[in-house]
Amino acid sequence: MTDPTPRDHLVSALVRDEPRVLTRITSLFGRRGYNIKSLSVGSTEHPGVSRMTFVVTGDRGVVEQAMRQLEKLHDVINIIDHSLEKYVDRELVLVKVAITPESRVEVRQIAEDFRARIVDVGRHALTFEVTGDEGKITAFIEQMRPFGILETMRTGRVALTRGSNADIPTHVYHAGETQALKPAVEGVEPREERARGVPNLF
Amino acid sequence: MTQGEMTGAKALWATLVGHGIHTVFGYPGGAIMPVYDALTFYPEVRHILTRHEQGAVHAAEGWAKATGEIGVCLATSGPGATNLVTGLADAMMDSVPILAITGNVARHLMGTDAFQEADITGITLPITKHNYVVREVEELPRILAEAIRIARSGRPGPVLVDIPKDIQLAPYSGDIPVPHARPEAPAPAPEAIERARELLRNANKPVIIVGGGSLDAAAEITALARAWQIPVITTLMGLGAFPASDPLWLGMPGMHGSVAANRAISEADVLLGIGLRFDDRVTGRVSGFAPNAAIIHVELDAAEIGKIVRTHVPVRGDAAAAARLLSEGAQRRDRPEWHAQLARWQARTQKPDRWGAAYAVQAVTERLRPDDILASDVGQHQMLAAQLARFERPRRWLNSGGLGTMGFGFPAAIGAALAEPGVRSVVIAGDGGFQMTAQELATLKKYDIRNVKICIINNAYLGMVRQWQELFHERRYSEVWLGDSNPDFLKLADAYGVPGYRADSAEHLPGAIDAWLADPKSALLEVVVPHEHGVFPMVPAGAALSEMIEQEPARSIPGNERNPTAEEAKGA
Ligand SMILES: Cc1ncc(C[n+]2csc(CCOP(=O)(O)OP(=O)(O)O)c2C)c(N)n1
Numbered sequence: 001m002t003d004p005t006p007r008d009h010l011v012s013a014l015v016r017d018e019p020r021v022l023t024r025i026t027s028l029f030g031r032r033g034y035n036i037k038s039l040s041v042g043s044t045e046h047p048g049v050s051r052m053t054f055v056v057t058g059d060r061g062v063v064e065q066a067m068r069q070l071e072k073l074h075d076v077i078n079i080i081d082h083s084l085e086k087y088v089d090r091e092l093v094l095v096k097v098a099i100t101p102e103s104r105v106e107v108r109q110i111a112e113d114f115r116a117r118i119v120d121v122g123r124h125a126l127t128f129e130v131t132g133d134e135g136k137i138t139a140f141i142e143q144m145r146p147f148g149i150l151e152t153m154r155t156g157r158v159a160l161t162r163g164s165n166a167d168i169p170t171h172v173y174h175a176g177e178t179q180a181l182k183p184a185v186e187g188v189e190p191r192e193e194r195a196r197g198v199p200n201l202f
Numbered sequence: 203m204t205q206g207e208m209t210g211a212k213a214l215w216a217t218l219v220g221h222g223i224h225t226v227f228g229y230p231g232g233a234i235m236p237v238y239d240a241l242t243f244y245p246e247v248r249h250i251l252t253r254h255e256q257g258a259v260h261a262a263e264g265w266a267k268a269t270g271e272i273g274v275c276l277a278t279s280g281p282g283a284t285n286l287v288t289g290l291a292d293a294m295m296d297s298v299p300i301l302a303i304t305g306n307v308a309r310h311l312m313g314t315d316a317f318q319e320a321d322i323t324g325i326t327l328p329i330t331k332h333n334y335v336v337r338e339v340e341e342l343p344r345i346l347a348e349a350i351r352i353a354r355s356g357r358p359g360p361v362l363v364d365i366p367k368d369i370q371l372a373p374y375s376g377d378i379p380v381p382h383a384r385p386e387a388p389a390p391a392p393e394a395i396e397r398a399r400e401l402l403r404n405a406n407k408p409v410i411i412v413g414g415g416s417l418d419a420a421a422e423i424t425a426l427a428r429a430w431q432i433p434v435i436t437t438l439m440g441l442g443a444f445p446a447s448d449p450l451w452l453g454m455p456g457m458h459g460s461v462a463a464n465r466a467i468s469e470a471d472v473l474l475g476i477g478l479r480f481d482d483r484v485t486g487r488v489s490g491f492a493p494n495a496a497i498i499h500v501e502l503d504a505a506e507i508g509k510i511v512r513t514h515v516p517v518r519g520d521a522a523a524a525a526r527l528l529s530e531g532a533q534r535r536d537r538p539e540w541h542a543q544l545a546r547w548q549a550r551t552q553k554p555d556r557w558g559a560a561y562a563v564q565a566v567t568e569r570l571r572p573d574d575i576l577a578s579d580v581g582q583h584q585m586l587a588a589q590l591a592r593f594e595r596p597r598r599w600l601n602s603g604g605l606g607t608m609g610f611g612f613p614a615a616i617g618a619a620l621a622e623p624g625v626r627s628v629v630i631a632g633d634g635g636f637q638m639t640a641q642e643l644a645t646l647k648k649y650d651i652r653n654v655k656i657c658i659i660n661n662a663y664l665g666m667v668r669q670w671q672e673l674f675h676e677r678r679y680s681e682v683w684l685g686d687s688n689p690d691f692l693k694l695a696d697a698y699g700v701p702g703y704r705a706d707s708a709e710h711l712p713g714a715i716d717a718w719l720a721d722p723k724s725a726l727l728e729v730v731v732p733h734e735h736g737v738f739p740m741v742p743a744g745a746a747l748s749e750m751i752e753q754e755p756a757r758s759i760p761g762n763e764r765n766p767t768a769e770e771a772k773g774a
Contacts, residue, residue: 019335020323027327061508068505074332074352 008037009056009063010082010089010159014168016075017043017050024073025052034058034066038091038156046168049077053089053158080167082159089159093137094119096127098148107147114140125150210339211240211370214303216378217343219246221350223274223301225265225620226250227258229285231278233318234305236370250620250649253641255282257613259289260639263298264617264627267600268575270418272299272353273617279306280318283364284325288607290360291329295604296439297414299358301349306335308368323364331359339372343379351382357415357503387502387520390527394517398474398498399531401515405472407540408432411455413478414439414603415502415521417596422525423476424448429532433544435463437478439603442593452544453551456484457741458585462547464739464747469543470495474528477501477521480510481604490746500524550752557708558735559659560586563630565711566657566727567591569719574626575600575618579611579635582665585737587630609638612656616645619653619724626719627653633660633688643698646724654724656700658691661731669736673755685733695726706730 015021022041029036037055044051056063067079082089095116099107104126111118111128114136120127130140134157141149161167208216214237218226227250230238241249252258255277262273277283283304293300307316312335323333332352336342342365349361402408410432416423420443427434427450434444435452444451453460455467464486467473473495478484485491488510498515501507507516517524554560563586570576576591577600578584584601593599600618602610611629619627636658646654662685671679692702701721705714711729718727741750 020327023324024327031328065505065509072503072505 012080013052014077021075040156086162091157093154096150211236213374215244217346226274227261228276233279255285257642260613261617264614265621268618274301280320283322292605292607293360299353300360302362309366333362347379390519390524395527408472409470410474411435412440412443413437415477416443419522420596422522426525426529441599442596445594446592461550468748474498479506486747559731562729577615577629579631580608581632583659608635628655634664656726691728701725703727
């Protein structure tokens with residue numbers, strides 16, 4: 001049964017690395033009124049293939065519809081809904097916290113507990129770099145809030161499924177041609193393209 | 203350019219010819235001149251020069267809708283390319299396979315706001331299935347081949363390829379690609395088919411509703427419906443996917459659907475939808491759509507399943523394959539009460555007996571032979587044609603369903619007429635919409651096309667808008683009167699060498715139709731009808747199908763004194 005409560009969904013898309021791909025995807029989201037809460041894009045181990053990770057907020061139905069619309073785009077090679085499997089995810093944030101001579105030690109102590117690194121030291125502020133899952137980052141920000149957060153910048157989440165299989169199918173279309181992709185690690189077979197389509201839920 | 207040298211432009215034609223494409227519709231201009239120059243080396247290609255790029259793209263659509271094959275159109279950069287936009291959006295909405303080729307300024311000028319530059323791939327991003335800018339000449343033929351494959355495969359649609367001028371001129375030394383095999387549609391999941399069969403077996407009030415995605419599965423769907431003895435409704439886009447002469451046919455659903463179709467949907471306990479997307483003009487208010495039915499949805503495009511209506515049994519796959527599988531387990535069951543009820547509703551269909559647009563459309567469509575193509579423009583006459591024409595086979599009905607594009611009908615009929623020169627291609631248009639692409643009369647003249655029969659239903663109004671103003675805006679007729687400025691349509695046709703006929707009464711109509719159809723050339727028939735007739739039945743926008751207004755209401759709303767009615771405006 002579909003879950004009607006809106007929540008965050010973590011989705012990755014493998015896309016052909018070509019001009020306008022990002023526009024195509026964001027305009028599709030925009031036109032249909034799906035809000036992207038976070039988005040990270042980067043290249044993969046395969047030339048010509050990029051990976052995007054989105055956080056989309058909505059009920060299960062909204063997110064499924066968004067994914068099916070995405071799958072129709074010719075630039076999209078594969079979509080991975082991370083909620084269907086175990087995954088690791090990370091986000092990096094930079095947090096600039098106000099300090100006073102009195103609070104300085106305490107702020108540093110909290111940062112140490114979170115394994116946050118200091119990346120910039122000012123007379124009235126410290127800037128921390130924190131990586132982790134969403135929970136850890138939120139907790140860190142909450143701990144720092146009473147001291148005065150001057151600025152934050154989050155990269156958006158990135159995610160990979162756990163285990164040794166790879167999400168990139170063995171063949172992708174690129175610039176008018178089918179390219180066979182070599183597995184990144186010999187002996188580990190890229191998994192077959194996930195059966196695209198509607199799960200026949202009764 | 204000599205015969206021997208291969209260039210990007212020549213490679214373009216060689217690729218199209220290699221894909222069996224021999225007719226293209228287009229309009230030249232600076233940024234696509236090398237392609238037009240190269241055309242002179244390919245006498246096996248027939249280029250049809252329309253009078254407007256919109257005419258070219260609609261003609262390509264008409265070609266594609268009638269044949270099921272890809273339609274191709276060409277335009278220059280900037281204004282030529284932007285004139286394609288409406289037709290591309292139309293093709294996108296109605297899933298028509300179109301290859302649009304546009305020239306662009308040379309690569310080094312792209313992005314500089316050069317003369318006649320427009321970012322056509324940016325503009326058409328949301329209204330094409332995919333689009334390309336060709337960046338290297340080596341890629342051009344392969345991109346074209348891929349574009350053709352994308353346009354035709356899965357749920358078809360328009361694909362645009364934008365080619366900078368320097369690439370058209372560049373020497374090309376690679377191969378000419380051969381056509382891609384059409385990828386197989388996914389086979390429906392056996393569990394889904396089994397579950398659908400079970401629902402159909404136990405149904406007391408089943409109906410089948412088929413849309414434009416089922417046109418190539420007409421034979422299988424007909425066999426399925428007959429094997430199970432389940433009544434069939436065809437949407438505006440699905441007309442012809444089931445023979446109208448079969449007693450199981452209930453007509454069209456939706457805003458101007460038949461009483462039988464709309465009541466059957468509202469009462470059904472199982473609704474099998476095949477190749478349709480539950481457009482809001484079909485469903486009416488969604489919460490009131492098929493309120494008692496378990497819905498089985500057979501559809502190739504997974505994104506359409508569950509998009510609008512809740513689906514109990516999703517069947518993703520090819521319509522023909524699914525219909526064949528569903529017929530296999532058919533169990534004919536008598537449902538005398540359901541069929542008796544349907545027959546009572548069917549009896550409520552009114553035959554137009556009063557002189558007017560409906561009467562005229564009925565008289566014209568009665569004369570159609572099963573092979574004749576009927577293209578319609580958009581408006582009241584379109585809904586009347588959809589209600590009254592009796593299609594026995596698919597791909598004989600061309601109309602703009604999803605986008606509702608005025609100006610579509612006439613050029614689409616030209617495209618179909620060129621695809622099937624032995625067939626009569628009849629257009630029904632309003633006096634408003636015809637004038638949006640009337641200049642394509644020149645195309646008839648230029649190529650001496652003889653099998654296009656144009657019928658203009660002239661009510662001197664933008665009739666459909668007037669009907670809404672009458673019903674929902676207390677008859678404040680705002681900017682819909684054409685009677686003061688319409689041309690003499692017969693003189694207009696005559697100016698292009700097209701013979702014209704006119705009828706303005708029930709007595710004159712049969713004779714005029716006979717003369718019009720018997721004319722050895724393409725010809726125009728103007729039927730002058732009363733100004734203020736409406737199309738009924740009608741489901742008001744936002745209402746449920748069960749809230750249908752069956753008959754034209756008696757005129758109870760007095761004319762608004764401050765705004766002159768049309769009759770007054772005419773007198774002025
Ligand atoms: C390009 C375009 N512009 C506007 C409309 C809105 N529209 C829908 S029907 C209609 C009136 C059509 O009038 P006419 O062609 O005379 O046909 P009738 O309804 O009278 O049969 C209009 C203006 C449209 N569908 N397409």
